[in-house]
Amino acid sequence: MDAHASTDETPMGEIAKPNTAWIWKVFFVLVGITAVEFVFVFFMNAGTLRNSIFIVLTIMKAFFIVAEFMHLKHETKGLIWTIMVPVALLVWLLVALVTEGSYVGEVLQNMFK
Structure with missing residues (x-):
């Protein structure tokens, strides 16, 4: 039964101070x-x-x-990298799409002038 004992510093029946x-x-x-x-x-x-x-x-x-x-x-470094690498690739994709989109927009605008 002692294996399930609480290891908190607060005495029994008291509420711990909030860590704000x-x-x-x-x-x-x-x-x-x-x-x-x-x-x-x-x-x-x-x-x-x-x-x-x-x-x-x-x-x-x-x-x-x-x-x-x-x-x-x-968390572990593996989980952090698992989250960060796709986010970095997504940001790179957005930058590439905005760059290419503005280039295509300029070409089309100059084509119809």
Whole structure:
């Protein structure tokens, strides 16, 4: 019966204190990344550099959310790579499709002028 005994530090009948420090750390990291995104969006001129910085910061924020709230950072490296490689290939596919689509759009636009 002793093998099933609890190994918690809290005495029997008491409720453990909530561990909210990591939630606040995650909150402030996400607020910081969002603030940097707002600075770039509102104070830089529109262009490819601004959009690229915004997209990179947004992807960093998404990866941080997945790592913290979906507990991906606590998984084995094999599972992390199993998730990250298809996502990276999907991002590459989207970039390739947007690039080729804009090229085809320009060709068609110049063809009908």
